[in-house]
Amino acid sequence: MADLLGGDEMKFCGRAHRRVRGLLGRAILVAAACLFVAQNAWAAETTQKVVNKAPNGLAQTPPMGWNSWNKFACNVDEKTVRAAADAMVKSGMKDAGYEYVVVDDCWQGPRDANGFITANPVKFSSGIKALADYVHSRGLKFGIYSDAGRETCDGFSGSQGHEYQDAMTYARWGVDYLKYDWCETGSRNAEEAYAVMADALRETGRPIVFSMCEWGGSKPWLWARNVGNLWRTTGDIRDSFDKWDPKNQWVHPLLEILDDNEPLWSFAGPGHWNDPDMLEVGNGGMTTAEYRTHFSLWAIMAAPLMAGNDISTMDESARSILTNKDVIAVDQDRLGVQGHRVSKDGDKEIWMKPLAGGGRAVLLFNRGATPVNITVDNGHLGDASTMRARVRDLWTHKEVGNWKGSYSATVEPHGVVMLRLNP
Numbered sequence: 529m530a531d532l533l534g535g536d537e538m539k540f541c542g543r544a545h546r547r548v549r550g551l552l553g554r555a556i557l558v559a560a561a562c563l564f565v566a567q568n569a570w571a572a573e574t575t576q577k578v579v580n581k582a583p584n585g586l587a588q589t590p591p592m593g594w595n596s597w598n599k600f601a602c603n604v605d606e607k608t609v610r611a612a613a614d615a616m617v618k619s620g621m622k623d624a625g626y627e628y629v630v631v632d633d634c635w636q637g638p639r640d641a642n643g644f645i646t647a648n649p650v651k652f653s654s655g656i657k658a659l660a661d662y663v664h665s666r667g668l669k670f671g672i673y674s675d676a677g678r679e680t681c682d683g684f685s686g687s688q689g690h691e692y693q694d695a696m697t698y699a700r701w702g703v704d705y706l707k708y709d710w711c712e713t714g715s716r717n718a719e720e721a722y723a724v725m726a727d728a729l730r731e732t733g734r735p736i737v738f739s740m741c742e743w744g745g746s747k748p749w750l751w752a753r754n755v756g757n758l759w760r761t762t763g764d765i766r767d768s769f770d771k772w773d774p775k776n777q778w779v780h781p782l783l784e785i786l787d788d789n790e791p792l793w794s795f796a797g798p799g800h801w802n803d804p805d806m807l808e809v810g811n812g813g814m815t816t817a818e819y820r821t822h823f824s825l826w827a828i829m830a831a832p833l834m835a836g837n838d839i840s841t842m843d844e845s846a847r848s849i850l851t852n853k854d855v856i857a858v859d860q861d862r863l864g865v866q867g868h869r870v871s872k873d874g875d876k877e878i879w880m881k882p883l884a885g886g887g888r889a890v891l892l893f894n895r896g897a898t899p900v901n902i903t904v905d906n907g908h909l910g911d912a913s914t915m916r917a918r919v920r921d922l923w924t925h926k927e928v929g930n931w932k933g934s935y936s937a938t939v940e941p942h943g944v945v946m947l948r949l950n951p
């Protein structure tokens with residue numbers, strides 16, 4: 529009992545016990561009350577272990593990088609990853625803030641006789657350590673993928689039952705980022721499963737960003753703030769603005785992902801971000817205007833910016849979207865507030881993100897298929913409504929004058945006008 533009760537509860541029970549000595553009925557009542565207090569104290573303590581774990585201090589702004597999955601799926605090998613690292617430097621992405629080069633599913637070979645994971649000997653013949661060294665030699669960081677179940681989503685060995693061993697292996701290889709998926713987890717509890725790997729990563733002593741890919745089923749935004757640095761809020765993204773794939777309902781068009789992620793804005797902040805999945809910019813399924821919209825919406829939502837195209841062969845249109853430093857600055861703003869929709873009138877939407885120093889990012893978004901005029905005014909800006917500010921257009925990179933209480937623009941179909949109000 530003494531172990532279970534906190535000091536104050538013990539004192540209360542002791543005092544109560546002395547007062548009612550001899551009065552059996554009241555003593556039974558007090559005993560029951562003490563038991564109740566004890567149970568609650570124990571419950572609070574066990575909950576606290578998960579909820580009050582200290583943050584790992586990483587990802588103070590949303591992580592930026594490249595991930596192999598959206599373009600290469602299982603056709604990934606070490607050559608592809610090296611080419612991505614080279615391209616990240618050469619294309620100007622590194623200068624624009626991209627940092628992590630992440631190999632997703634399908635890198636694994638079998639576990640060895642002692643249960644240690646190995647790399648696929650054909651596709652990653654130089655080994656993961658050599659690949660991580662290569663990425664580091666380009667001034668970048670290296671990420672890898674595993675799964676909280678027995679198998680990954682593509683049927684390779686998952687980390688269940690090998691968490692500490694795998695974390696140790698990743699640290700030895702020089703891994704800086706782990707994406708941790710949720711396939712083949714059976715009846716496993718997500719809070720427990722992610723906490724085990726979070727602990728294992730911390731035990732290595734190496735700073736490893738923990739990217740939880742649980743798709744939102746257990747509402748990780750409610751419990752994972754101090755467990756992971758980012759958590760997926762939806763199923764997988766599809767390279768389409770608004771069309772579903774009739775044969776695969778698991779992949780969601782951009783608008784669907786957007787509407788699922790937006791209401792969660794208050795749960796994001798430095799070190800713990802909502803992740804509406806990786807970027808499709810440059811993969812060919814959307815128009816240039818739609819890709820600009822995709823990138824702008826991810827930035828105003830302070831989403832992780834993980835390019836998902838072949839950055840070693842991308843055209844200038846994709847490159848210039850991915851390296852738009854004005855838009856990236858909105859995503860990476862150190863205040864770390866996820867922007868959200870402040871107005872909706874049919875297809876006309878206005879989104880707003882407060883920025884450090886009192887500024888505002890504003891997105892005029894046209895969901896529809898014909899051009900529309902959208903007007904943002906003081907009423908949409910909250911606290912900043914009386915602000916004196918200069919207005920910058922983040923896609924034309926031009927100053928467009930002083931804020932005069934409202935701003936109107938014609939917005940192309942499926943397009944955006946993105947502004948920054950600088951006080």
Ligand code: GLA
Nearest residue numbers: 597632633681682709741764
């Ligand atoms: C799941 C994830 C994807 C990707 C694949 C790999 O679908 O959500 O992002 O990692 O698994 O198999």
